[in-house]
Amino acid sequence: MNFGARRKKAWAVAQGAKMDALVVTHPPDVRYLTGFTGSNGTVALVGGRSGFRAVLFTDGRYTAQAGAEARGVKVVIEKKSAVGAACAWLEAAGVKRCGFDGTQTTVAGLAAMRKAVSGKVRRGMFVDVGALVAKLREVKDTDEIAAMRAAAALGCELFEGMLGYLRAGLTEMEVAAELEHRARLRGAEAMSFETIVASGERSALPHGRATMAKLPRQGFVTLDFGVVLGGYCSDMTRTVHLGSAMKGEWEVYDFVLEAQTAAVAKVAPGVTAGEVDEAARSVLRRNGLDKYFSHSTGHGVGLEIHEGPRIAAKQEQVLTEGMVITIEPGVYMPERFGLRIEDIVLVTATGGEVLTPSVKAWTEL
Ligand code: ZN
Ligand code: ZN
Numbered sequence: 001m002n003f004g005a006r007r008k009k010a011w012a013v014a015q016g017a018k019m020d021a022l023v024v025t026h027p028p029d030v031r032y033l034t035g036f037t038g039s040n041g042t043v044a045l046v047g048g049r050s051g052f053r054a055v056l057f058t059d060g061r062y063t064a065q066a067g068a069e070a071r072g073v074k075v076v077i078e079k080k081s082a083v084g085a086a087c088a089w090l091e092a093a094g095v096k097r098c099g100f101d102g103t104q105t106t107v108a109g110l111a112a113m114r115k116a117v118s119g120k121v122r123r124g125m126f127v128d129v130g131a132l133v134a135k136l137r138e139v140k141d142t143d144e145i146a147a148m149r150a151a152a153a154l155g156c157e158l159f160e161g162m163l164g165y166l167r168a169g170l171t172e173m174e175v176a177a178e179l180e181h182r183a184r185l186r187g188a189e190a191m192s193f194e195t196i197v198a199s200g201e202r203s204a205l206p207h208g209r210a211t212m213a214k215l216p217r218q219g220f221v222t223l224d225f226g227v228v229l230g231g232y233c234s235d236m237t238r239t240v241h242l243g244s245a246m247k248g249e250w251e252v253y254d255f256v257l258e259a260q261t262a263a264v265a266k267v268a269p270g271v272t273a274g275e276v277d278e279a280a281r282s283v284l285r286r287n288g289l290d291k292y293f294s295h296s297t298g299h300g301v302g303l304e305i306h307e308g309p310r311i312a313a314k315q316e317q318v319l320t321e322g323m324v325i326t327i328e329p330g331v332y333m334p335e336r337f338g339l340r341i342e343d344i345v346l347v348t349a350t351g352g353e354v355l356t357p358s359v360k361a362w363t364e365l
Pocket of ligand 1: 328
């Protein structure tokens, strides 16, 4: 893993923001910079004569784990607060301006940071530099892309296996339980989020978590799920049909598929997130369905299920090579039916590569 290179990048950005230190507490950011996966860890980066130093502060529960996982950083085991210890250490190192992520730090967290340093430096020491590390995480390096590929491939394999399992009369819960059981047996560390199984009229709920409702003889079943593998999240949605199509269903499916395909085709470096969103939305608009498409087209995905960039209307953020995003338009017609199709797409040097190639054509079971 390229932890050293990642820390170097984070340090360069912090320096660019005129910081002489950076304190990182958000667990996915800590993992990204050091490899440490514990729930309580603070990374402090501080400038020195030869570039910068990185120290990981954690507590006694993680002595062995931090020693094994954290790469290229000094580990300090602290009895009290890890973040407090980090801040006191930074003060002792003579730091005057220390960046922190205001999007991940609670009011209480910031108060604890301030309390850990003396009154002399407290004022002005902590500067909100925003989601500095999360921003770096938007562009995946080679190791991360390999991990994302593996997670996405496992997702596809699980979905394809479920096609032989789905049938009328099963509860949505049984479907979710079966899928999650198989995922764990195949090595998934966790699911990326609560598995969505939305069948029949419930398919009109964009975030229909599995319930005790039974799969119908005739109607859609939407499966939206992800597995965590090697720390990285997959995310995919397929909508299949039990029994033969009823009025309008086939047509709407085809428009959603066309919208999804158009947005995937639009993905390329230099294109804005808003343009990708519009590629999907305009297909649905042309067919009078945009009012039923009630969410954004996609999101970045990686160590967390929802990361930057947001693929939404008017988003001006430009896609760059190495970003990994979802493309997931849907149409939800209340009390009738709904459907969504979602892929994970890697932004390559010339376009987009779909990491979830499971079949998207109308599937009748
Ligand atoms: Zn999803
Ligand atoms: Zn998603």
